[in-house]
Amino acid sequence: MSAINRRDLLKYSLAGGGAALALRTGIAGQLGCDSCSTSGGVVAGSTLTSSSGLSSPPMRQWVDALPIAQDASEYSNGAAGYNPPFDVMETLGRDWWATNKAASYPLVNGLAHQRYNEFPAQRWYQIDVKDTLWKFHTDLVTPAPMFAYCGVNGPSIPGPIIRARYGEPIMVRINNLLSKNHFGVGVPETATHLHNLHSPCESDGFPGDFVTPGNYRDQHYPMIRAGYDQYGAGANGGGDFRESLGTLWYHDHRFNFTSQNVYKGLFGFFNAFDEYDCNDETGTLFPQTNLRLPSGKYDIMLAFNDPQFDNSGNIFFNVFDTDGHLGDRVAVNGKIWPFLNVERRKYRFRLLDAGPSRWYQFWLSKGLPKAGVNSWLPMAVIGNDGNLFENPVKLNSVMMGVANRYDVVIDFSQYNAGDTLYLVNRAEQISGRGPTYNVMDPGVPVLKFIVQGTTPAADPSMPWFSFANFPASGVSMRPLPRPTALELSTAVQRSFNFNRANGGWTVNSKLADISVPTVSPKQGTCEIWSITNSSASWSHPVHIHFEEFQILSRNGVPPAPYEVCRKDVLQLGPNETVRCFFRFRDFLGHYVMHCHNVVHEDHAMMIRWDIVK
Amino acid sequence: MMNRRGFFASLAAAAAAPAAIVLSRKSASAGIVHAVGEGKHNIPNVLVTDQDGKTYHFYDDLVKGKTVMFNFFYADCTGICPRQTSALLKIQAMLSDRVGKDIFIYSVSLKPEIDKPKHLKEYAAMHGIKPNSGWLLLNARRKDMETLRERLGFKDSDPVLDADINQHTGILRFGSDVWDRWSGYPLLGKAETIAEMIRQLDPDYVKKPLFDHPAR
Numbered sequence: 001m002s003a004i005n006r007r008d009l010l011k012y013s014l015a016g017g018g019a020a021l022a023l024r025t026g027i028a029g030q031l032g033c034d035s036c037s038t039s040g041g042v043v044a045g046s047t048l049t050s051s052s053g054l055s056s057p058p059m060r061q062w063v064d065a066l067p068i069a070q071d072a073s074e075y076s077n078g079a080a081g082y083n084p085p086f087d088v089m090e091t092l093g094r095d096w097w098a099t100n101k102a103a104s105y106p107l108v109n110g111l112a113h114q115r116y117n118e119f120p121a122q123r124w125y126q127i128d129v130k131d132t133l134w135k136f137h138t139d140l141v142t143p144a145p146m147f148a149y150c151g152v153n154g155p156s157i158p159g160p161i162i163r164a165r166y167g168e169p170i171m172v173r174i175n176n177l178l179s180k181n182h183f184g185v186g187v188p189e190t191a192t193h194l195h196n197l198h199s200p201c202e203s204d205g206f207p208g209d210f211v212t213p214g215n216y217r218d219q220h221y222p223m224i225r226a227g228y229d230q231y232g233a234g235a236n237g238g239g240d241f242r243e244s245l246g247t248l249w250y251h252d253h254r255f256n257f258t259s260q261n262v263y264k265g266l267f268g269f270f271n272a273f274d275e276y277d278c279n280d281e282t283g284t285l286f287p288q289t290n291l292r293l294p295s296g297k298y299d300i301m302l303a304f305n306d307p308q309f310d311n312s313g314n315i316f317f318n319v320f321d322t323d324g325h326l327g328d329r330v331a332v333n334g335k336i337w338p339f340l341n342v343e344r345r346k347y348r349f350r351l352l353d354a355g356p357s358r359w360y361q362f363w364l365s366k367g368l369p370k371a372g373v374n375s376w377l378p379m380a381v382i383g384n385d386g387n388l389f390e391n392p393v394k395l396n397s398v399m400m401g402v403a404n405r406y407d408v409v410i411d412f413s414q415y416n417a418g419d420t421l422y423l424v425n426r427a428e429q430i431s432g433r434g435p436t437y438n439v440m441d442p443g444v445p446v447l448k449f450i451v452q453g454t455t456p457a458a459d460p461s462m463p464w465f466s467f468a469n470f471p472a473s474g475v476s477m478r479p480l481p482r483p484t485a486l487e488l489s490t491a492v493q494r495s496f497n498f499n500r501a502n503g504g505w506t507v508n509s510k511l512a513d514i515s516v517p518t519v520s521p522k523q524g525t526c527e528i529w530s531i532t533n534s535s536a537s538w539s540h541p542v543h544i545h546f547e548e549f550q551i552l553s554r555n556g557v558p559p560a561p562y563e564v565c566r567k568d569v570l571q572l573g574p575n576e577t578v579r580c581f582f583r584f585r586d587f588l589g590h591y592v593m594h595c596h597n598v599v600h601e602d603h604a605m606m607i608r609w610d611i612v613k
Numbered sequence: 614m615m616n617r618r619g620f621f622a623s624l625a626a627a628a629a630a631p632a633a634i635v636l637s638r639k640s641a642s643a644g645i646v647h648a649v650g651e652g653k654h655n656i657p658n659v660l661v662t663d664q665d666g667k668t669y670h671f672y673d674d675l676v677k678g679k680t681v682m683f684n685f686f687y688a689d690c691t692g693i694c695p696r697q698t699s700a701l702l703k704i705q706a707m708l709s710d711r712v713g714k715d716i717f718i719y720s721v722s723l724k725p726e727i728d729k730p731k732h733l734k735e736y737a738a739m740h741g742i743k744p745n746s747g748w749l750l751l752n753a754r755r756k757d758m759e760t761l762r763e764r765l766g767f768k769d770s771d772p773v774l775d776a777d778i779n780q781h782t783g784i785l786r787f788g789s790d791v792w793d794r795w796s797g798y799p800l801l802g803k804a805e806t807i808a809e810m811i812r813q814l815d816p817d818y819v820k821k822p823l824f825d826h827p828a829r
Contacts, residue, residue, distance in 0.1 A: 180816045180817075181792075181816050182792070182816070183792055183793050184793045184794075185793075187794055188816075189813075189820070206824075207823075208822045208823035208824040209822055210820075212820055255810075255823050256796045256797075256798060256810060257796060319766075319788075319795040319796075320764065320765055320766030320786070320795070321766060322766050322784065322797065323770050431770060433770065501780070501783075502692075502693055502780060502781065502782055502783030502784075502799075503767070503769060503780075503781075503782030503783055503784045503799075504782075504783050504784060504799035504801070504802075505799075511799050511801055511802055512799075513802055513803055513806075514824060515803045515805075515806055515823075515824050537771055590824075602796070602797075603784065603797055603798070603799075604798055604799050604802060608824075
């Protein structure tokens with residue numbers, strides 16, 4: 001690609017003149033957004049707009065330490081840990097389903113879970129869901145009443161992390177212990193979606209399949225790679241090794257209440273590892289293939305969400321605002337303005353926009369950013385939506401819609417003890433409808449890194465990588481299973497036109513309705529979905545469950561390098577059309593496609609699609 | 614044992630003398646702001662008049678302690694309104710054991726200058742909305758109607774769309790003031806789904822999956 005990329009051209013055409021182009025290239029790309037599907041201008045800005053009009057009370061910056069995800073509770077004695085016991089015939093849990101499961105979920109070969117005999121669980125977890133009180137900041141006097149997933153240390157926001165391995169199927173019991181008589185925002189009913197594991201539909205957290213208080217649901221995660229039926233069984237989950245997923249998260253998906261329940265705290269982390277992404281930077285595991293990505297305490301999930309506080313420190317949510325929720329504070333792993341002490345070495349940060357509606361554009365600044373001052377540092381971005389790129393991509397910023405993930409490697413070895421770096425959100429957004437695509441200057445710092453150590457720390461990670469030699473030649477982190485010419489020529493083509501009529505969402509001019517499938521792809525086939533946003537003033541992060549897709553073209557041109565990958569959340573800006581390639585494999589049943597601005601989702605911006613024989 | 618009304622009253626008492634919500638900007642469009650878990654809200658208490666000419670305080674008389682659904686319409690609307698009214702009739706029939714007892718339907722006119730109570734009564738008769746059946750067709754002064762529309766989330770944030778009465782919001786807003794649970798759905802969506810969602814606002818209702826699952 002030439003020095004002027006697609007973004008510049010788009011911007012050039014939007015600006016209708018050379019001034020913007022000169023600005024963009026003249027400052028070596030430092031001011032514009034190099035990871036946005038649409039690009040605006042640079043505007044002054046150092047605060048976040050709230051959608052409620054409220055202002056949060058003052059809080060000191062950088063006084064709370066960044067919380068690191070706790071472990072999920074795993075039973076060392078396997079299935080025997082479950083009480084009531086696990087029964088493969090009854091695995092959908094006690095509830096309406098316990099007496100009516102045959103009507104609700106037809107059994108397949110006598111099993112409630114598809115293909116359970118092929119992928120019997122080897123690891124057994126339980127995640128309780130409880131009411132809790134959570135302090136988003138030391139300076140807030142009153143803790144907020146929240147919902148939370150529980151790990152080994154009890155409730156936390158975000159919830160605990162599960163680190164899974166391909167080839168080791170797991171069962172997770174989601175145990176709803178919320179108070180039935182809950183009062184206020186949120187409903188005490190849970191449908192847990194593991195975004196975007198290759199899991200059978202009955203364990204996917206379909207929005208209508210929620211569990212009421214006092215009941216549980218056992219969700220089966222086979223930990224196989226997509227393409228299992230084509231490539232067959234094998235080590236590390238079999239299937240197509242190029243289809244491994246890495247950075248995932250789980251969150252509530254209760255029909256029509258997803259935004260309220262996620263805002264109330266129901267989201268957590270899930271990482272998957274295989275023979276390339278090994279959770280072992282020393283290279284002991286899988287020495288032939290191990291990419292030796294930073295691991296252990298140097299591999300950190302960062303979830304961003306934006307609570308709004310009133311003057312008394314209570315957190316607010318306007319259930320009558322259908323555009324979306326914007327809070328004026330950003331919590332990182334459940335704390336506002338946290339700091340993290342870092343050693344002088346490489347870290348892997350897995351960034352997640354946990355919503356409900358805010359888009360972020362993260363930049364890395366040496367020292368606190370100041371208006372008009374170029375303190376921005378390039379980042380090595382190794383994955384998008386949880387999936388490793390073929391090669392790291394060097395970016396000044398990453399633009400994230402709700403549920404997008406970016407895996408970023410930051411090397412602190414070149415800094416000195418006491419140096420500070422900041423992760424800065426520069427996306428301007430003034431309503432829930434979507435970002436303006438303007439870049440705020442200097443933006444809003446949300447996380448502070450404080451460098452420790454008089455000498456660089458030991459760092460066995462990524463010996464093949466250096467910024468001086470970028471990208472590293474001869475290393476392919478994860479080859480991309482590109483569509484073949486045959487697949488492209490035989491793919492079923494479908495169009496989805498997302499529009500709005502009378503305040504409701506329409507798909508191809510019909511009101512979105514998940515009681516029936518809108519489309520039903522055949523198992524074992526591939527399709528090209530052309531997804532269009534007909535509105536000029538809305539942006540939608542569109543999420544497709546179960547199968548990852550590859551972008552063939554965005555507005556008629558090939559995708560930029562940071563979108564040449566497998567994805568599960570499509571940034572669909574105003575008036576954009578994106579063509580996406582899918583393969584539908586391995587399991588049957590009902591899944592959904594929806595806007596991951598979960599306020600839009602809760603107002604029916606969702607369709608159901610089924611995989612059929 | 615404390616009954617639900619008592620439980621609600623005690624919660625309300627605990628939240629008595631609600632602190633004034635300080636709106637730093639955009640207060641007019643701020644809508645209703647809820648404290649998570651506390652149910653603090655400011656549904657307008659404006660005066661509204663029904664098709665029988667009876668006048669009510671909107672929140673105190675029509676919403677407090679009830680499960681309710683709202684939509685907006687006008688009598689001579691030839692766009693989505695007739696289909697919406699027929700959808701509401703279906704939903705009313707599906708919830709016939711409760712509508713008029715603890716569930717109420719409110720349709721607020723977008724043309725208050727034209728849709729006077731007697732016209733609303735004619736509209737009701739013409740569309741088969743039975744008298745005293747728990748469904749009120751409401752007229753409010755324009756200023757108050759705009760307040761209701763804005764605070765209840767029926768205003769389009771795009772001023773061009775908002776000014777086009779043919780694009781008026783077709784969302785059905787429903788919720789339980791008792792449990793402070795609120796949601797919304799396009800009124801022309803599947804009536805069975807909407808009726809079931811309204812029943813599900815009740816914590817003691819035995820819930821069923823909202824959608825059928827296909828055989829695999």
